[in-house]
Amino acid sequence: MKVLLVNGSPHEKGCTYTALKEIAEVLNHEEIETEIFQVGKQPLTGCIACWNCSKTGKCVFDDCVNEFLQLAENFDGFIFGSPVHFASASGSISPFMDRAFFVVNCSERKTFYLKPGAAIVSTRRAGATAALDQLNKYFTKMEMPVISSRYWNMVHGNTPDEVKEDLEGLQIMRILGRNMAWFLKCKEAGEKAGIAFPEKEERISTNFIRHEE
Template sequence: MYALAINGSPREGGNTETLLRAALAPIKEAGWDTELMQVGGKDVRGCIACYKCFENKDHRCAVKNDALNDYLAKMLEADAIILGTPTYFTDVSAEMKALLDRSGLVSLANGRALRGKIGAAVVAVRRGGATHAYDSINHMFLMSQMIVPGSTYWNMGYGWAKEDVAGDEEGMANMGNLGRVIAWLGQSIKPNLDSFPAT
């Protein structure tokens, strides 16, 4: 099985990445293939609402002059997707918003191609606004008929400078629990995905 984490922060090695790596660790220990990709700071632009994905139905965005389709291909391959973002004015980063809008629309256009996959949101925050960013990611997961696991608290960690979040004991413990829940859930649902209800 394969778990993909995508870092929506342009600050590599920062708090969002620290949280994502903590969530991936128990999944890898459970024997899954894991990968961390960086979308923050990369060339991924917003949806232009051309709706060509509904005409083409090729599991790709029709806009091919940026990196979105590289991320989308990995998302479609994954059994579990963990999307991480910093909190920017109580919401996700611009690159994460573009990823959500475009991957979500391509999924809808292709019979909810993300349905049945596990989706988890992870948010790094200095002080406030993390719950809204967390919801923004989960809204796409839920509309795509993905399975959103719970953990011991909302999946967020607190910090300002790079790796400050490692000092948030509750947040880091939650990431470990989230990873263990994802590994357990994946093993539980994988044999039954072929019978997932049609749209």
């Protein structure tokens, strides 16, 4: 079993990485393989709703989003990490997730289907819960079980060393890692026992415009 951790910070070894590393160490201890995917510093274009991905299964902008999607097929769970910028997720992780999840949704790939997901954020002081709320919406859109911890998944600090002083925050990360490992093991046991995936229904798409007759 493998979990892919996505670092949505422009700083490769910054505060967000410090939190993700704490989770990865716990997962490794639970015999779950991990890999950290760095979104990087290159500017990312937002989704332009061209719908090309519905035909090709990949984004028309060939950058780290397509690299991630190709890699993600081989993973069983996902954790997305972001610094908090103006009480929201970073300017890198937002278009990254918009495009990645839109590709999967439009092409009906099984990349995320019933695979557990979690979000973590790092912040100096405030805005963490708003950023978490934003990130968690991606998982519920894609039928991904959301893994929780003992508290909201956040660490505080302005530098990696300050994050390491946030003992409660680091504990929240470790508990999240153990909960993720437990869920993956339960899922594997269920599959071995012959428990089938839920029955699928054909998609129904509506809007809220009522046309008067």
